[in-house]
Amino acid sequence: MLGKIFTSTTARTFSRQAFQQTRNASTQASKTKLSRGEIALGIASALAGGAAGVQLMNPVHADAAADGLHPAAYPWAQNSPFSTFEHDSIRRGYQVYREVCAACHSLDRIAFRNLVGVSHTEEEAKAMAEECEYTDGPDDQGEMFQRPGKLSDYMPKPYPNEEAARAANGGAYPPDLSLIVKARHGGADYIFSLLTGYVDPPAGVEVREGLNYNPYFPGGAIAMAKNIHDGVVEYEDGTSATASQMAKDVTVFLNWAAEPEHDERKKMGLKAVLILSAMTGLSLWIKRFKWASLKTRKLAYRPPQN
Ligand code: HEC
DSSP states (O other), X not given: OHHHHHHSHHHHHHHHHHHHHHHHHHHHHHHSOOOHHHHHHHHHHHHHHHHHHXXXXXXXOGGGGTTOOOOOOOOOGGGSTTOOOOHHXXXXXXXXXXXXXXXXXXXXXXXXXXXXXXXXXHHHHHHHHHTSEEEEOOOTTXXXXXXXXXXXXXXXXXXXXXXXXXXXXXXXXXXXXXXXXXXXXXXXXXXXXXXXXXXXXXXXXXXXXXXXXXXXXXXXXXXXXXXXXXXXXXXXTOOOOOHHHHHHHHHHHHHHHHOTTHHHHHHHHHHHHHHHHHHHHHHHHHHHHHHHHHHHOOOOOOOOOO
């Protein structure tokens, strides 16, 4: 009977409200003295709220992924106030992006020159750029021509425009990944969880043809299929390419892409804090020094003798 009631959306909304009320009521109860009526109301809504709570926690509930499952907080190196990105991870992550994600996702804001000194040497970045073809021109005859990429070129796009991208992906648009870590609630934790979070839909949840169940994606049904499987890339540094390793590396790479200034910013911040605190100490000392004679002098009034 409960099940029947709670399958309707309004009932669910109602039971959520009741749940909220119960929470409010129980917080209040611990702070203030409640009248009998209020306590009875509290108990009644606690029961309703309890049912709602069970309903909300129930894994078979289609609603579980409605707002997206909250990702776990992972210990990213870049989260520490004194740490930079893991640069070997950026390098591996670029490889994952290039070999897997770049088939569908653009990375508009990153040029090959940005990789120099971060994850690749200048020669490596040049060589990678040259592997891509770019349309340039017009030449003397007014014709556009193809040329190999240069360091100043931005990452090549997989599709010429949004329509082409949608047409190739069943109507869904693979977003540009340059700022995706900043553009999604949960940042790196969310991206990592999303990439590794594909599971079979729970019993009773229907996922439309062409969509995939992923509880971290708000709504639960994402057009992107799972594309990180153990061993899809082969790392040159010998790191074993497990799915979670690749997801972590590509997330670090995308995090760097979203804030390439990160390492420099932290270094500047640290310098600023050190220098400014030294200056503060110095200026306090100078102030005391300058005021010392004023503060320690004694003023005495000697009235005229006659
Ligand atoms: C076969 C094409 C394809 C590949 C390969 C692919 N994606 Fe996607 N991706 C998509 C599509 C399509 C969407 C849009 C999904 C939607 O809106 O339902 C998407 C969405 C996303 C999103 C946004 C999710 C959100 O919250 O809106 C992220 C992040 C993402 N992909 C990361 C990646 C990463 C990282 C890789 C490489 C490991 C990758 N994708 C590989 C097609 C692809």
